[in-house]
Amino acid sequence: MSSFDSIGLMKSINDNLGPFRKSQSETMLGFGQMAKSAMAEGVVSAKNKELIALAIGVTQHCAGCIAFHVKALHRLGCTRAELEEAMGVCVYMGGGPALMLVAEALAAFDAMTPA
Template identity: 35%
Template sequence: MTDYFERDDARYTKVYKKHTPDILAAFGAFDDAVFAPEGREIPLKYRELMALAVGLTTQCAYCIDFHTEACVKAGASDAEIAEAAWVATAIRAGGGYAHGRLAFKLTEQHRH
């Protein structure tokens, strides 16, 4: 996905552990709560599909890899993953459309 992405990049977590163990632990607890298998209103499969869509939108290779696997483990079908990808695509394209309007607004301001 990128020239820098490798599956064993997690080994660099040791830098966080050494310098900011408290923040790393807090982030881990937060992430565990967000993706807890039970006890949330939105079923895990849908939370994972949302996470995948966000990863696709931000183009984070690590998130795409991790949450694709998590989607499969949570029971997401290929069709559901495809739709999540299209949702991400629509949002990303919509951002370009909406920010294009901002460019028109700024163009108008710069001409006056």
């Protein structure tokens, strides 16, 4: 059983950051532009960039990162097999703590997969 609701977590984060986006609009515009540029299709595909970002989120223990990057991976057509292979690298690099969050990433992927 997942310890967090990834879809609810994303909504909560977005709701809670709403006032911050307004008070710090220039910073948030800059952050958004940096994200758009960093994640754009290039020599490294956008899907592979999202897998990298998810791996960093897992190894840094960031539940919100996991939720948002899994959502992006769904949009980019990532398969569960691709996700699992990338998560294997997370376990290798991050050990037991990463393994616990791999469970969250897999649960988030499943929760966002249409029945």
